[in-house]
Amino acid sequence: MSALFKFHGGVHPPTHKTESTATPITRLPLPARLVVPFRQHAGDAAIPIVKPGDHVLKGQLIGEPQGFVSSAVHAPTSGVIEFIGPHPVAHPSGLPDICAVLIPDGKESWIEKVSVDYRNTPIAGLREHLRMAGIVGLGGAVFPSDIKLRPLRGHSIQNIEVLILNGAECEPYITCDDMLMRERAAEVVRGGEILRFMLGAGKVLIGIEDNKPEAIAAMRAAVQAEGLPFEVAEIPTLYPSGSAKQLIRVLTGREVPSGELPTDIGVQSFNVATAYSVARCFEQGEPMLSRIVTVTGNVTQPRNYEVLLGTPIADLLAHSEPKTDTRGYLMGGPMMGTPLPSTDVPLVKASNCFIAMSDALFPAPPATLPCIRCGRCADACPADLQPMDLYWFARAKDFGKTQSYHLFDCIECGACAYVCPSHIPLVQYYRFAKSEIRAREQDKLSADRARERHEYREFRMEREKREKEEKLRAKERAAQATKPAATGEVPTASDAAAEAQRKIQDALAQAKAQAAEAQPRNTENLTPEQLAEIAEIEARRARIRELAKSDVEAPKE
């Protein structure tokens, strides 16, 4: 057992974990309707490749990844695509996003599952496989896993010494990773071995908080049974030890420098649920179609469910029977979660927990008072920041200052707001400042691009003007060169008229040639469908012209 280390700060909120661990993971029955968002991961939304009316099989690709940071989206069951378009999603804004509505046929007919022998496949192929299987980090950030296994520009991945499997699950109420490790430890461990193989890491540490003795025992047994040299580390329960950088600190004593990645210090970490889906992906050939989610709080049946992605949250909540005094739901935990905008949204890869709120469990916070600069937030901050200073700067919208105080090292864990005696919603300020800064950076990028395009346009127009002038001059020179040959006699009036006539003819010919050149070129070699389409458009135009004419003429009659 290697030595454990401490990170700065941290808090001990009541864990509320035992409520939802009494019953095993329950499989939710197939809902009547699934709503599958195309943006379930960090990065760009996937591009739909199916149409309404298409019949899809369970596990069939319905959204192709687009861009570098993106991931695939699959049909969670077999059925018919009813609709593709905007639908409310589980996002703090409550705004709609592009989704596919799938009506299950109840047969659960699978695509052909192909397992992959990962030891005899090139690593790049394995990464592509993960991308196309929609494997993303299930710890909450839903960052595509293939990118974490890829050498990035300016960052190394060659010398990964330690792979960490994150089973800390430090946030109160959430128990989905706990139950997964208790019940499916063998697959988690095998997934960890695949990730270790892909990274070429030497050592594998599995970090689990000591309030989950059953999970620790199950994981130790699985490691032994698989005969792997992994170490299951029992770490003290302290929020937020499950945050990647804090867990790395606890397990290895190394600190990820500001602005760098864990791979820069030879460590990479994955959530245990991600490792589980990696194992399912390679061993069974199953893409990511479901996840385990905790439903707890003010419900009569708090427990964990295995739920198909896209299941409406209302269906899920109904199974746990929320009590009558429930006044709303949280998605995520009580520290970092956000209120669920509506229960008419689907479950996505990021949904790890839904908590029913009642006034008894989550009393309204006391009135917010002015900051007294007591410094308790700085004592609690696990990222070693000065939350009160960040608060003052964010409040004053002094974004440059927030950045120089390392706002982007803030993990939004909420420890500062938890200890604040003035009950200031600190994290809301940090989130506000971060999104404002990101928007400004985006604006700056597009302004730079607009400048570049504008300058190039100016340059191009200048060049075209110059070229035209040069052509004209060359023509004049040529005309002058031919003229002297003709001039031997005195030009007569008829000659001058003929010359003028010739010039007019030349100009006409040139204009005709130019007109011919300007003929659209993309009207040749068309397919019959395109021709039909053109005919249809022409017919429409003729009709419009006809209508316009009759409109104009009508009053005259």
Next chain:
Amino acid sequence: MLAALLAMSAIAIVLGAVLGYSAIKFRVDGNPLADKIDAVLPQTQCGQCGYPGCRPYADAIANGEADINLCPPGGEEGIQKLAELLGVEPKPFGSDAQPKPKSVAFIDENTCIGCTLCIQACPVDAISGAAKQMHTIIAAECTGCELCLPPCPVDCISMLPLEENVANWKWKYPVYALRPSK
């Protein structure tokens, strides 16, 4: 006396030569202040300031010919930044130059006759199309300058305000009651 004069002249000649050389060697092309101002401007190239583009406006500000409150697309924040950069007091927009929500142009493709007039007007080449072919806006490159609106002979271009979606949504400034509601 003469030695002193000679020494002083020699020093003056040497220093003058150094200054003259460095004036040629380390010559700064363009106006660095105008560059800084240009970096603050939103690059819509819309001409609402009365100058033909952002760069000419930046030059005019740098030369003290133009005021800093003539750029509606830059918003109040743009004025703030310019005021900070130039060390002057920020001033509000005039009544005729009010910022509008950011939008992009949209061509009604059923009405477009393919005259290319808007293509010639677009300062950032964000319209694709050819003579007698339908034109369309490259929305990602459109700065919302509205310069394509007046030349269109069939008025088929409209400005659509950019809608908030999940990708560009921003966390709002926290608002909370100072006294808890009863």
